[in-house]
Amino acid sequence: MANSIMNVGISGLQAAQTALLTTSHNISNATTPGYNRQQAIQSTNTPLPHSNGFIGRGVQVSTVQRIYNQYLVSQSLQAQGQSSQLDSHYNEIKQIDNLLADTTSGLTPALHNFFNAVQDVASSPTSIPSRQAMLSNAEALVSRFQSMDQRLSEMREGVNSQIASSVNEINSLAQQVVRLNTNIQAVEGSANGQPANDLYDQRDALIRDLSKLANVDVVRQSNGHYNVFIGNGQSLVVGTSAMALKAVPSSSDPQRLVVAMDQQGGEIVLPEHQLQGGSLGGLLAFRSETLDPIQDGFNQLALGFANTFNAQHIQGKNLSGAPGVNFFTVTGPAAARNIRVAITDPALIAAADSVGEVANNRNALQLAELQTKNMLQGGTVSYQSAYSSLVSLVGNKTRELEVTSQAQESLLAQTDQAIQSLSGVNLEEEAANLLRYQRMFQASSKVIEISNSLFDSLLRI
8 A cells, every 4th residue: 555655756846847847937928939848647547346445556647738829820921921921012112112202302493493494495595504504404314214224123123132032031941841841750750749848939930931931831641740831832842851942033034033943854833823922922022013014114204204205396497497306215114223314415405397497496395395294105194194194103002001011910920929829938826836846846755755744653553
């Protein structure tokens, strides 16, 4: 009997010790990012049958499990992917919004100044200073087109750089997930299948980092491996193998980086719709949905402006009576980058019409009227209206992304709070557990002490 009591006491002592170790581990990792609190799961030992019933044989710790909710984690991953995409898109488009809408460095003031100078020439068609001012303001307008296009091109280069960086980071994280897949299988195999909780936390932290770069879906295998899919289902990690992504020049535009995957037989370019979510998805969406149409629209504005102004300018004649020539030179498709002022001599400005005296201002008046005429898009919009539509398009999209980004960030915070409430370490609760398991340890020690006393009594008989 004394031996049986001692075994029961020892089982309680061991269970209390394991519980104390687990609680101490929780307390030590209270501020460790990605840590899920752990709990020692106790169960009764198989009792012994007796004529007067089953006699208990104490307790055992069946496993140490982490407190984890897969559903909440999946929600958090999806929310993180969407939040990162919106943030990435918003941060990029905000730069264009600031560029286009700036009242000092945008196109509007330069356009107004140029046409004010044209109006001055119309008021004094033979004035060389007025003509020189028109040329100077034309140079300033051309410079503004070029500088804004340069800024848009720099943004495009920045997107390329960030895409390459994101691809490298995704590959690195995928390799780390593969290593943890291998380690978890080995560790659990040597521990009779007991869960490698801390390694799970490390792997989940990597998955969380991946979700910041692209949408992530995880399928857990029976051997403990994670199969990871990014974007709209593109496989990234399968067991102990990781697919290698690459940032490569597009076949249609060498200045545009796209994402490809190394496979047998060569590279396969992944369609952008398969790489949604995360900061990478945000960059791709920004480029295709905002940067491309805005830069194309800006080039069309520069081309249309130059061509329509030239068409009117060549209808007049300059101070020497010669027919007007093109005022601007421009070539597409990079019209905003290539636009130039074609003349340098103020006397070559064709302010007069083709039939009157060289001192008349009829063509200059026609040139000045171009400012408010609907000259672009089939005669439906003016220069300013075309530019304003670009500003409005970007401004509205920026406000929309700002609102949706904040809403998604709030949703992510709520989901993470739910996870923290379930899986995070509560120091007050753990302190209470320490006292509870300490008393359990002390009580089990007392059982062993009584068992020894009973055994000594039997020996004295």
